[in-house]
Amino acid sequence: MNEHIQQMIDWIERHLKHDFSLDALSNYMGYSPYYCSFKFHQAAGISIRRYVLLRRLYLSTEHLANGQKILDIALEFRYSSQEAYSRAFKLIFGISPSEFQRKPMPVQSFIKLTVNKDKGWCEMNIAKKIEVEQLQLKNSECFDQDVLHLLNGQVMYEEFKDNKLMGNADYAPFNEAMCVHATTKQVFSQAFIAARASGHHDSVENYISKVIDPLHPLFHKPYKCIVLWFGEDMFCQMNLLTMLAYLEQSGYAGRVFMFSFREDEFKVSETELTLGRYAAVYEEVLIRHQKPSSDLLPIMYQAANLYLDMLHERHAVVKYISSHKDLPTSELLIKLFERFPSIGYGDTQYLELIHKARAEHS
Structure with a gap:
């Protein structure tokens, strides 16, 4: 078929x-x-x-x-x-x-669908290294001292660290999944930590160890520039929105760049951002579950709409899982990653939905 x-x-x-x-x-x-x-x-x-x-x-x-x-x-x-x-x-x-x-701005890629596509990790690692090197040549100030690169997740952080891609800059991972579970208005507050830990069924101590401690440079060192490396999918953009809200809440006054990309292509789009609206958008979208009232970059606007759609009980992913629930879990996961790149869920989020769908039909 x-x-x-x-x-x-x-x-x-x-x-x-x-x-x-x-x-x-x-x-x-x-x-x-x-x-x-x-x-x-x-x-x-x-x-x-x-x-x-x-x-x-x-x-x-x-x-x-x-x-x-x-x-x-x-x-x-x-x-x-x-x-x-x-x-x-x-x-x-x-x-x-x-x-x-x-003023052309980043949008979510919607490339031709290919059934059962395959992409070699070696080829992608080489492409990432070349792309980052080109960015360094074009915008060397983003790879200098007094610059912090915030990376979406531990895997990306370790990959950049192992390949020494950040020049003389500092870097740290944001190990979260803000597109699931409840959050609070003040990002990284004690209430935020407690709410997020509870949503992930984790202890506060473990949450601090996995999410808060790796962000130590952000909390304790001043930077003239912060570069945010977040993919264009909904998962990454909701993490990005959270980080931008924190920068506003903490009174950060330096320059902010977004380096957005699509994982399977890794063509980076560089955009300088102006703070001032994101804390309000964070509250509207991630707390009140409302459409943003402020103008946003298309890529974040698309992600916010996807996030709100995913809150519906019978959203597209649930329907897809229900129609393929008899597949082995490993095969179904592969299909979900292929079919919904704009959502960006990881295996943890998909496994929760798979188990729920199967329980409802048992």
């Missing part, structure tokens, strides 16, 4: 700049429209039409960045008007195409 799904994907990709027709796809595949739609959703975790929408809009950002006329882009990607394209663009990215064109 995977071969048939890939054939559907390849056909869709060839026709992204044509008027999409489920009937035409079904005629090409030799199956009914319902069967094609059902099997695609089952394998990909989203509908065909959603896939087409996200692929078209993501590809259109490249045209915007190259200065192409917005009307021409709208027509090229089969929108009925510039207004229709602009509405769809803002719904997904939180800003208008004209705003993006004036």
